Amino acid sequence: MKQLHRKSFELFLEQISQSNHIRLFIIAALSLFAFLSYRGTPYLNLALTLILLTLGALAGFIFAYRRIGALHGELYRAYKFLQWVAFAQVALDLLLITAGICLSGGILSPLPILYILYLGAVSVFFFS
Secondary structure, eight states: OOOOOHHHHHHHHHHHHHHHHHHHHHHHHHHHHHHHHHTTSTHHHHHHHHHHHHHHHHHHHHHHHHHHHTOTTOHHHHHHHHHHHHHHHHHHHHHHHHHHHHHTTGGGOSTTHHHHHHHHHHHHHOOO
């Protein structure tokens, strides 16, 4: 395995933390959109439940990343934990994108482009 450098590890952790803050703004915008789009329909509760689950998962990931940042001196252990948490977040994000596509019309939805955009963004973080 390659030698781990604390500075590159901290930079990676900071990039993921900033990405999670951007996710909070996106979730807020999607919440408003879901409320306005599904108001008066039976899908409103389902959409808002999905958004609340997403917020809960995001809060858990933010807590995990802060815990990883607190592991001073144990760089290899912190890196392995970071890798596991980041891959779990990617998997959950893909599941939530799939659920959003199903809620917005399935194959006729314009949201499948999110797969391409998300996987492109993820490839920046996991380039090797």
